[in-house]
Amino acid sequence: MLNWLYHHVWATRLKKAVTVLVVGAALVGAALLVPQHVGGPDHCADGVERHGGECVGVNGSGYDFGTAEITAVSGAIAEENRRIDGEPHVTVAMMLPLTPESRAERRQLRSDVQGAYLAQYRANRAEQKPLIRLVLANPGRNYGQQARVVDDLAALADDEKHNLRAVTGFNLSLRATIDAVDRLTNELRLPVLISRASADELANAERRGVRPRFRGLARVIPTNRQQAAALAAFHRGLRDDETVLVRDTRPDDVYVESLARAFSRDEPGPPGAKDQEFTSPSISEPGETGNDFSLIGHNICQSRAKVVYFAGRPVHLRLFALKLAEVPCRGKRYTVVSGSGAATLEQYMSDADWARLQGEPGAKEPTVTVEYTAPGHPEAWARTRAGKGADRPAHLTEPQEELARLRALTDRQGAGDIGPVTYDDSRTMLVHDGVRTIAQALFLANARAPGAVPPRERVAAQWPRLESAHRVAGTSGWVCLTNAGNPYDKPVAVVELDPRTRKLAFKGLGWPEGRPQPRDCVVPSN
């Protein structure tokens, strides 16, 4: 055997040369390929390693985590980070799953990251110290590997060069998200600002003398309960038998749970149909829910309900709306009301879907209109009529101006090439406002101890200051934080998905407290 091998690979100069080349090529190939597929943690990028088939970790040097949509904006972040690298700075981490599977989700992700970047860009040019370095943290699909990333963030917080001082992001209200926030706030004492997750479980209760659930947590998005309250306020006057609640019972989805709880409040009048429940397989899979929805549709048809509260994720909302439209019900028309998560609904809709929602072509009104609260809407300020000129209240004019400035920046690509920017889904606005809020807190913390990097507790201690004089004029409305870190009476946009125009139609502002924010956004005592 050995002699055979020798004769075939080593007997002449030519064979030696070919053998050396082949073996060399094989070694190089192995060196390139094997580490990616074999063995322990594989390197994806600086600070990012492969675990369980995903690249998880923290990176601020332009790595796009394999998502092409955010290549441009992560590059821009890296550029900005490089620019401030020599100067004293603190780090803000943007933590959210960075490798979504569907195209729609990837676009949403782009909006999120763009918002963060735009806020960083503007904050670093606002003559305010400290400068902000932005890093992207990928906790894996559905925050599955958040523990690993939280470890990384803890190390980054202790790093005297980078000084992680706040974590934002958090776009999904999941159990793992709560665990992450819990550990970041209560264990690591890192200030956390939630800009996108609306579950009530991710908020501190507004009660005096009680230890907050999450220490140092702030939010810029109203909770589901607040949104539902705003919706209810908007739909003031509906009787109980005119509404019915359809809810997803899939466990561990706090968004759905909190939405269902908000919609379950008592309404005047005779009782309506009981809650209609279904169980979906996951956030983004429809599973067998289509059949359930058909049956639920029949039941609703039999009831007097015209307004259907839907406590579920957008994928299922779309399917439910379509099934409801299909169920023949004597020309009955429905309004399906859902939470802010439905803001992404439009991205799941196809032409055929629109036609089905429309019902009979040429009908004056569509069979099903979907109405939900969006945490922001770009047209909200311009289309809300209240006073004229100097009489127009500041809670409208200040956000309007702020939004205009942001738009001006992106329209002229002043912050570099970050990919196409859309404001309609409100993500860019919300995340931008979140990072603006962080920047403001950092500035306040820094102002009191110039020349040094503010410690984490000081930053967290600034959250309650951000009201009244230190209110943050966000593009999605004033951010005035309560002592529990929640935005006080932050307006939500009630929008309607109109099958005829196939656009989100802004219907009006809903105020969780039932009335607009007070003048100068002074948070009243309870």
Place this chain on the structure above:
Amino acid sequence: MSDDLGTGKLLADDGLLARLLGKTAKGRNRPLLYGPDLPVVLLTGGPGMGKGRLLRRVRDDFGRYVPAAHVDCAAPVFRERAGQRPATRSAATEALRELAVQFGAWSGDGGAIGAPRLYAGLVAVAAGDPLASPAEGLDEVRRHDVLLPRGTFWGGVLHRAFRAYLAALGALLVAQPLATPMITAILDELFERTSAEGRAALEACYGAYSGAAGHPRLGLHALSVDFQQGGEARANAESFLFRALREDVEAAYTSVRGRLARAGRPAVLLDHADGALGRGLVRSVLLDREGGHHDRVVVVATARRADGGRFLYRSADGSGDAPAAWSPGDGGLPAWRRRPGGVPGLAAPARGVLLVRMPTLTAEQQNHELARLQGHGRDEGHQPGEHAARLRVESAVHRLSGGRPRFVTRLGEAAAALRVADPAAFTDWTLLDVPVRSRSAPDAPPRPVAELLLDDLVVRQLPEELPPEQHGHWLDLLSHLSVAHDGDCAQELLRVRQGGRDERLSAYRVAELLLDAGWPYCERHFIGDRGLRHLLMRRLYGMEARGTGLRADQELLRDCFARRAATAAAPEERADALFGTAAAHAAHHGLAAGDTEGAVDRLTRSFPARDTSRSMADWCAELLAVAWSPGRAPLTGARGARRARALGETPACGDDVLRRRVDRLLHAVWLYEDRSGPVDPAVTGTWRQLLDRLGDEPVPGIEVLTRTAGEWAERARERQPLLPCACTRHLG
């Protein structure tokens, strides 16, 4: 166990052949020995020494990894083919063509080795016959088409186009004869269709032919003419053709592709190279290399003469040009290097030769081979007495073969067929009588192994210079000569035995022929190989009923020397080189013929006590000289009877005490010296007593008897012959 029969050291991974060829038998590369100037390796050894077998092993084992072309120069096929068209072919061209075909069939590393230069030369030779008809000439040219290289040497043009041209030419020629000689037309066409590369190669090769002055066409023309001329000129042309072939092979190795894809050295293996054909080929290589035309072809040839052959030497040479000689038993590797100096063209070709003596088998190797042939190791159980019989057989093979591989193999086959019923009665001749089947003719009835061996060793390998009219007679002559000791003795025999023939051979010529045939020389035996002598003697014994032929020859010699002793006047005429006196010589042959009384009488008479002119030392020498006579029942009585005489169990008749003692002593020594059976310790134990008894009488030189008794006892302990000679050295 491998059947390498003692050649293991030559074939080993770091042995001579692996280092010469640059590859082991398993294909591993080895650093090259010598170079760029290479010796021609001549494997020397007499008949049955395994030279041809070794060459075939080299071809079979190494030939898988390096190109090895093997040609048996004694094969009649070359002469037959040459004989068909003697004007355009010779044995040498046919052998070269065969070598080229074998190189062209090489399919290992680097691919086939083309022979375009040799092709051009052979084509020129084939087209050179002025008397041949054009069609015949063309056929002769087309015969070499197989040598046309397939590769790009001819630029890819010649290959098909030339053949097509030849075909067209043939058609044309049948219709009308050519205006120019055939060779001119062929060469015109050849050069017209050769690529630049091919032209350069031909120019480098045939431009160097004598008289070509750098013009390959002239060279090829001259080559063709020389070939036609015959004699020395043809030999030159043939020699040049071999050079062309070697240049072809060399070119295949020095090209870019060759350097990359080839490893080791190519080999040309010439079996029976001591014939005219082989001598010519070897001489061509030697002269070229002596003249500085080095190539990397490892030429391994076989020769029977121990000095490689007379053609290697120049008569005027001193010992300065003796070739390097080496034997695997010497260990290491031979340190060959062409001696500096020497005038090209005048130096002996032997300077470029490395003589490798074929090894004889050691006793252990012989036993291995015997065990292999007898299938020992098969678990069949042993019969009682079988072990004793096996030891007898083994010692018989040792004594007869002298380590000659063919002997060992044949006798091993005989031993395998032999069932020894009575080990005590087993003699060497018993083994020689065993019938076995010849391997070359397995269907033929079994013949005694001795006859097969004679066929192998003598009949099939007649000396080249033996006159044809003696061919049929040769074995008979040698059989008669088996009883002769020196030239004198042999000449006497031949004179009588060739009495009726016109063409006679002298004993001295026969001795030369035997040396040429590779048989060793022994100072005490005319047939210098003990095994061969026994074969011949056995044959002589069987030539006429009950050994009368053998007896007649012995008696002839006895009478001859007895007459010489009787008629000689001067003591120096009575003297004999081997036996002391002619009378002793006569007694020796008389004893062999069964005349024990005469021998005893002679020794009793010449004992110093009776013949005061003799010294005791002379007498002891004479005793030995008489007693190493061969004994063969029924000529000389059975061994048992002789043993009884030696031990005094059946005393000799007569009252003479001295004679009885001499009789016992003679028998004891005779029995010991007749080594056709094992040594009997009882017999050797009597020597001292007998010699001491001889000193009972008042006689000068008793101390010589004592000393002699000591010396003999010493030799008997080692089982050595009391009278050593070259051909009995291996006994013991």
